[in-house]
Amino acid sequence: MSDSVRLLIMITTQPGRGHEQVAAFERLAPLVRAETGCLRYDLHRVTGDPDRFVLLEEWTSREALAAHDTTPHMIEADATNPTFRAGPAQVLELSAQPVA
Template sequence: MEAVSLVVMIEVIPRQRDAQLDLYRKLKPLVDAEPGCLQYTLFSDAADENRFVLLEKWATQSALDAHDVTAHMIAADALSPTFRAGPARVIKMTAIQA
């Protein structure tokens, strides 16, 4: 079974950067501890402090599905519209074999 990789593009409302960072810092240890989590890393756009990219990698689709319904992710999904400029854009990636 192939791992599932996501690129999540996030933009926050101006002056709401800290809210995104605080949420990530709370979620990171919880998500890292979930079964099947291989990566959960937030990056800041060097040219625009209001833009972020979250890289996620999950061992299986079922691990990702379970992640989506955890109490901490449901709470995060309810909170994020208060500081985000719009919904996150999620891109499911497929690795290219050389």
């Protein structure tokens, strides 16, 4: 059984500001992917909606995820994201095993 943590994060930007989410992700992704314990950090645009995104994250452990949340680059991102997002991101934790 895997102790990794899988997250699906739904993000909606203010109308016409999806490009700001993409730019923010492009700056942040290399830093996050270099963190100890990061297995996956991928942003996908929702087809047909330039202002909606899904971020897929996977971490080796809850401790690695907790450390990620306290990095300077994430603290800065958390302060900046509300300037272009329509509201808070919805974070869903996925089970370790698929249903079928």
